[in-house]
Amino acid sequence: MDISARIEAAIGKAIAEGQGGVAPPRLASALDYAVTPGGARIRPTLCLHVALACGDDKPALSDAAAISIELIHCASLVHDDMPCFDDADIRRGKPALHKAYGEPLALLTGDSLITAGFEVLARVGDADPKRALELIRILGIRTGMPYGICAGQGWESEEQIDLSAYHKAKTGALFIAATQMGAVAAGQEAAPWEELGDRIGEAFQVADDLKDALLSAQDMGKPAGQDAANHRPSAVAELGVQGAIDRLNDIMSGAIDAIPSCPGRDDLAQMVRKTAERLVPAKAIQAAE
Amino acid sequence: MDISARIEAAIGKAIAEGQGGVAPPRLASALDYAVTPGGARIRPTLCLHVALACGDDKPALSDAAAISIELIHCASLVHDDMPCFDDADIRRGKPALHKAYGEPLALLTGDSLITAGFEVLARVGDADPKRALELIRILGIRTGMPYGICAGQGWESEEQIDLSAYHKAKTGALFIAATQMGAVAAGQEAAPWEELGDRIGEAFQVADDLKDALLSAQDMGKPAGQDAANHRPSAVAELGVQGAIDRLNDIMSGAIDAIPSCPGRDDLAQMVRKTAERLVPAKAIQAAE
Numbered sequence: 001m002d003i004s005a006r007i008e009a010a011i012g013k014a015i016a017e018g019q020g021g022v023a024p025p026r027l028a029s030a031l032d033y034a035v036t037p038g039g040a041r042i043r044p045t046l047c048l049h050v051a052l053a054c055g056d057d058k059p060a061l062s063d064a065a066a067i068s069i070e071l072i073h074c075a076s077l078v079h080d081d082m083p084c085f086d087d088a089d090i091r092r093g094k095p096a097l098h099k100a101y102g103e104p105l106a107l108l109t110g111d112s113l114i115t116a117g118f119e120v121l122a123r124v125g126d127a128d129p130k131r132a133l134e135l136i137r138i139l140g141i142r143t144g145m146p147y148g149i150c151a152g153q154g155w156e157s158e159e160q161i162d163l164s165a166y167h168k169a170k171t172g173a174l175f176i177a178a179t180q181m182g183a184v185a186a187g188q189e190a191a192p193w194e195e196l197g198d199r200i201g202e203a204f205q206v207a208d209d210l211k212d213a214l215l216s217a218q219d220m221g222k223p224a225g226q227d228a229a230n231h232r233p234s235a236v237a238e239l240g241v242q243g244a245i246d247r248l249n250d251i252m253s254g255a256i257d258a259i260p261s262c263p264g265r266d267d268l269a270q271m272v273r274k275t276a277e278r279l280v281p282a283k284a285i286q287a288a289e
Numbered sequence: 290m291d292i293s294a295r296i297e298a299a300i301g302k303a304i305a306e307g308q309g310g311v312a313p314p315r316l317a318s319a320l321d322y323a324v325t326p327g328g329a330r331i332r333p334t335l336c337l338h339v340a341l342a343c344g345d346d347k348p349a350l351s352d353a354a355a356i357s358i359e360l361i362h363c364a365s366l367v368h369d370d371m372p373c374f375d376d377a378d379i380r381r382g383k384p385a386l387h388k389a390y391g392e393p394l395a396l397l398t399g400d401s402l403i404t405a406g407f408e409v410l411a412r413v414g415d416a417d418p419k420r421a422l423e424l425i426r427i428l429g430i431r432t433g434m435p436y437g438i439c440a441g442q443g444w445e446s447e448e449q450i451d452l453s454a455y456h457k458a459k460t461g462a463l464f465i466a467a468t469q470m471g472a473v474a475a476g477q478e479a480a481p482w483e484e485l486g487d488r489i490g491e492a493f494q495v496a497d498d499l500k501d502a503l504l505s506a507q508d509m510g511k512p513a514g515q516d517a518a519n520h521r522p523s524a525v526a527e528l529g530v531q532g533a534i535d536r537l538n539d540i541m542s543g544a545i546d547a548i549p550s551c552p553g554r555d556d557l558a559q560m561v562r563k564t565a566e567r568l569v570p571a572k573a574i575q576a577a578e
Binding site: 018019020021022023024025026027028031075079082084085101102103104105107108110111112114115116118119121122123125126129130132133136137139140141143144145146147148150151153154155156157158162165 | 307308309310311312313314315316317320364368371373374390391392393394396397399400401403404405407408410411412414415418419421422425426428429430432433434435436437439440442443444445446447451454
């Protein structure tokens with residue numbers, strides 16, 4: 001099975017578990033709505049590539065690690081789109097979840113998906129209890145407070161923002177989870193894999209700033225120009241378009257250098273290079289020229 | 290250390306972990322606001338009593354099990370008080386969290402506390418990885434979909450409510466978590482402990498209906514008369530006040546019969562009896578007479 005098929009199969013199974021038994025039907029339906037269509041699945045894809053580069057000796061753990069991150073990511077999109085945050089009407093080209101199901105179910109969908117992220121890891125724990133617990137620990141650190149995506153979003157309610165902590169938590173956290181959890185699922189230490197995730201997260205943030213500034217809402221499947229509208233810090237505002245593109249290229253070179261030694265290092269480097277190319281669509285580069 | 294001191298110490302430590310490092314200060318402060326003052330801490334107290342009745346041979350696991358449930362409970366209070374659900378202004382005698390910190394931080398506080406619930410269990414996992422994973426599994430089942438408190442709250446968005454599934458998920462879930470997790474933390478099987486938690490949860494629901502109908506907002510530290518105002522199903526509406534009190538007594542007798550065989554069965558039975566007496570304050574009984 002290729003990586004994309006592994007991810008979709010594992011997500012489908014996790015959502016079906018949440019919908020099983022005597023579940024409230026609308027919330028059950030909202031769980032599926034929140035995770036489809038999948039978009040690039042960039043975090044779980046990165047996680048599985050790292051696991052494969054490290055040997056992928058426990059595929060059930062690798063799959064669970066990958067999709068646990070995606071479930072948390074989807075939860076954060078649902079909550080961030082709600083009126084008290086971005087008040088976004090569209091997401092992935094369809095109505096945002098709270099527009100389709102109402103705010104109460106949007107709140108509960110996010111809560112249920114966060115929970116499901118931890119559950120999928122616990123469920124495959126018998127394959128290797130120590131690795132599974134380490135995966136749960138990392139997922140927790142990169143989701144909650146003080147270093148996870150909750151912390152990242154929390155910085156937006158501060159008058160004084162620690163920009164470095166803000167970006168590392170808001171965007172970097174789940175990329176760091178992806179590289180570290182891919183390695184841990186395959187029996188490696190987490191620590192050497194932090195820098196790679198951190199750099200890819202930084203690149204992703206710059207790319208997101210570029211897309212927000214250069215693409216239309218139709219191209220993105222969500223509202224454009226939100227950074228400027230919400231006075232959010234942005235690499236484009238700071239460095240200009242060309243400066244931001246140069247910065248993106250620098251970061252990705254650093255990311256490749258940061259890949260720890262492992263059996264599949266060359267393949268992984270190639271995957272990271274391809275990710276860099278896909279981060280900013282040609283359309284955005286053309287718009288900049 | 291007595292049970293209450295163990296709970297407060299463990300909660301304080303978990304919140305301090307969430308506030309550590311470079312955390313956004315307002316969200317860090319909101320975490321503490323959400324878990325204090327503690328109220329009765331009825332779920333973690335029950336959990337620790339069960340652990341003690343089963344030998345409490347790994348106190349770090351028992352403490353983590355107990356407070357993981359309380360963190361999830363506090364998260365649910367914060368989210369349920371938000372305008373899209375109960376729109377409650379007061380909680381535990383002070384402004385509801387979204388009134389004190391705003392809706393964005395209320396949403397993030399709930400998300401962070403859910404995450405913290407799983408993290409505290411992962412953090413003590415080295416004490417016994419298999420038990421820790423089983424605890425995380427149970428916490429997930431009783432928090433998310435299809436059987437957890439998220440599912441319970443989700444039923445309120447359905448036109449057709451499955452009343453039995455609704456009550457078991459909304460109120461029963463965290464009591465079942467309390468009895469099962471207390472037992473698992475001390476090395477026992479989870480399954481025999483479900484009925485005790487289920488019955489205590491049922492009693493708690495009836496008691497809550499009685500308090501909502503009979504006490505003032507000041508006595509409860511939160512708005513009164515919400516069931517009637519929101520047309521929610523209630524044992525008082527169904528059975529009348531005296532009928533609800535009789536039902537409560539029947540359930541609690543059944544709960545005591547349901548306690549599985551364990552070294553501390555007699556002490557636990559006494560604790561359950563005391564809990565029953567405390568569930569409905571004398572003031573409410575007087576108001577009914």
